[in-house]
Amino acid sequence: MTESPPKVLVVDDAATVRLYHSKLLGDAGFHVAEAANGLEAVEAALTTAFDLFLVDINMPRMNGYTCVETLRSETVGTPAPVVMISTEDRPGDADRAYAAGANLYLVKPVAADRLVRVCRMLTAGRGDAA
Numbered sequence: 744m745t746e747s748p749p750k751v752l753v754v755d756d757a758a759t760v761r762l763y764h765s766k767l768l769g770d771a772g773f774h775v776a777e778a779a780n781g782l783e784a785v786e787a788a789l790t791t792a793f794d795l796f797l798v799d800i801n802m803p804r805m806n807g808y809t810c811v812e813t814l815r816s817e818t819v820g821t822p823a824p825v826v827m828i829s830t831e832d833r834p835g836d837a838d839r840a841y842a843a844g845a846n847l848y849l850v851k852p853v854a855a856d857r858l859v860r861v862c863r864m865l866t867a868g869r870g871d872a873a
Contacts, residue, residue, distance in 0.1 A: 748774045749794035749866035754784040754810065755828075756802040760851075764797060764858070771859045773866075781810030788814055793823050794866045798845070800829040800836075808843045815844035824865040828853060 751773045753764045758779075765775040776791070778784040782805040784798065796814065800807035807827055814821050826847045827840040837848035847861065 748772050749862075750774045750776065750791065751795045751797060751862060751866075752776050752778060752784060752787055752791075752793045753797045754778045754781065754802070754807070755797075755799040756780055757799070760799070767855055767858060768862060771862070773862065781805030781807060781813070784810050785813050785819060788819050788821050793821065795823055795862060796821075796825045797862075798825055798827050800827060800831050800840070808839060811840070811843040811845050826861060826865065828858075 751768055753761050753775060755761050755764070756779055761777045761779070765777055768775050776787060778787055780802040781798070784796065785805070798807045798810055807829065811825050811827065813819055814825065824846040825844060826849060827845040828849045828851055829836070830851045832850045840848040846865065849861070
């Protein structure tokens with residue numbers, strides 16, 4: 744029996760970024776879902792077991808830091824890796840992401856091959872895309 748591809752949730756308020764990341768990862772063999780803000784991401788995580796989250800920081804309704812903290816909380820408690828991807832590149836931004844529970848912090852724009860490589864690494868053993 745073949746395993747299903749790893750499930751990735753792309754969380755970004757910019758539709759173009761969601762589309763770009765979804766197409767890139769879909770073409771690489773991942774199953775991709777999208778959320779336009781942190782609140783939508785938390786709601787999705789309560790009903791679907793994702794293997795990886797790609798989360799922006801600056802979003803309406805719930806920012807990325809709060810989203811990651813909520814994903815890591817006892818209420819949701821997802822063990823899936825989280826990559827925060829943002830244009831924020833000030834001292835302390837990455838530290839704040841890690842403190843919230845992120846596994847990796849990347850600054851936009853992220854090269855396509857690097858993003859796919861990171862996603863494959865973080866989902867290794869979780870399906871066909873790895």
